[in-house]
Amino acid sequence: MKEAISIKLLYISLAVLCIVSSETKIRSMAMKLFDAHCHLQDQRVVDKAPLLIHIANAAGVVHIAVDGITEKDWHLVKEMSDEFDSVIPNFGLHPWYVEGKSRSWFNTLKELFEANPSAAVGEIGLDKSPLAKGVDFGEQVEVFKKQLQLAKDLKRPASVHCLDAFPELLQIMKEIGPFPAGVILHSFQGSPEVVPQLTKLGSYFSFSGHLMPLKEDKARKIVKAVPLDRLLLETDAPDALPTNPIFFVPGNATLNQPANVHSVLTYVASLLELSKEELADISYKNALGVFSFQGSKIPLK
Numbered sequence: 001m002k003e004a005i006s007i008k009l010l011y012i013s014l015a016v017l018c019i020v021s022s023e024t025k026i027r028s029m030a031m032k033l034f035d036a037h038c039h040l041q042d043q044r045v046v047d048k049a050p051l052l053i054h055i056a057n058a059a060g061v062v063h064i065a066v067d068g069i070t071e072k073d074w075h076l077v078k079e080m081s082d083e084f085d086s087v088i089p090n091f092g093l094h095p096w097y098v099e100g101k102s103r104s105w106f107n108t109l110k111e112l113f114e115a116n117p118s119a120a121v122g123e124i125g126l127d128k129s130p131l132a133k134g135v136d137f138g139e140q141v142e143v144f145k146k147q148l149q150l151a152k153d154l155k156r157p158a159s160v161h162c163l164d165a166f167p168e169l170l171q172i173m174k175e176i177g178p179f180p181a182g183v184i185l186h187s188f189q190g191s192p193e194v195v196p197q198l199t200k201l202g203s204y205f206s207f208s209g210h211l212m213p214l215k216e217d218k219a220r221k222i223v224k225a226v227p228l229d230r231l232l233l234e235t236d237a238p239d240a241l242p243t244n245p246i247f248f249v250p251g252n253a254t255l256n257q258p259a260n261v262h263s264v265l266t267y268v269a270s271l272l273e274l275s276k277e278e279l280a281d282i283s284y285k286n287a288l289g290v291f292s293f294q295g296s297k298i299p300l301k
């Protein structure tokens with residue numbers, strides 16, 4: 001039964017690919033890409049996750065880092081990783097949800113990492129923007145520090161959300177760091193000025209569709225400030241639908257999916273004046289490097 005469903009999904013994804021390929025996308029689909037951050041466990045897309053993973057894989061998105069955000073969704077990320085080789089699991093407590101944590105959250109998290117050596121840390125972070133809706137910043141800092149220290153102790157990369165809190169982030173990273181296993185500043189929109197200090201501490205900078213609403217000149221300055229060997233691409237799906245999406249989630253055209261990392265590639269490559277092939281190669285190798293920690297599904301080099 002399960003096999004029949006998978007075959008059906010594969011046919012659907014191939015059909016989708018044929019349509020896309022006929023629209024001159026054949027060459028770009030031959031490239032290998034890595035979606036360094038997304039949330040396929042999100043309730044808006046979780047029932048379609050197997051289909052979206054098949055479509056992404058068929059479109060050359062070889063690996064998909066799926067980031068948990070609360071204790072309630074960690075088991076979904078684990079199940080997805082157990083079922084799909086291309087899914088890299090990440091477990092973390094997101095700053096927006098720190099006030100809903102249980103007393104045992106940190107023990108549960110530590111046990112998850114013991115049981116899942118292939119997991120990275122994320123999504124964790126700091127947010128002083130209106131999007132955080134006033135979540136206590138002191139509590140955010142406390143929860144973030146614990147998880148960042150855990151990532152450092154476990155020698156695994158950490159996927160970090162930071163909005164309007166770069167001075168505090170730098171301060172904490174200096175206290176706990178450096179981070180030889182890498183810290184991924186996901187959907188990075190910080191100022192070009194913070195890039196060198198963050199780079200020195202072991203940061204990578206991951207770009208998504210969140211970059212696209214910015215003025216092009218501002219986006220270009222941010223992207224060009226990042227050293228090419230620290231640049232990653234992601235979708236942050238189901239959010240951050242690019243302004244030039246190639247793929248639409250069946251039933252809801254406002255949602256994003258990992259195959260659209262192709263759209264992010266196209267935009268960032270244009271800002272950097274690189275070919276899509278060059279940037280695909282650079283970002284894919286960078287992602288393999290940061291996600292190839294001891295125990296990862298991606299073999300150590």
Ligand SMILES: [Zn+2]
Binds near residue numbers: 037039067123186236
């Ligand atoms: Zn995210």
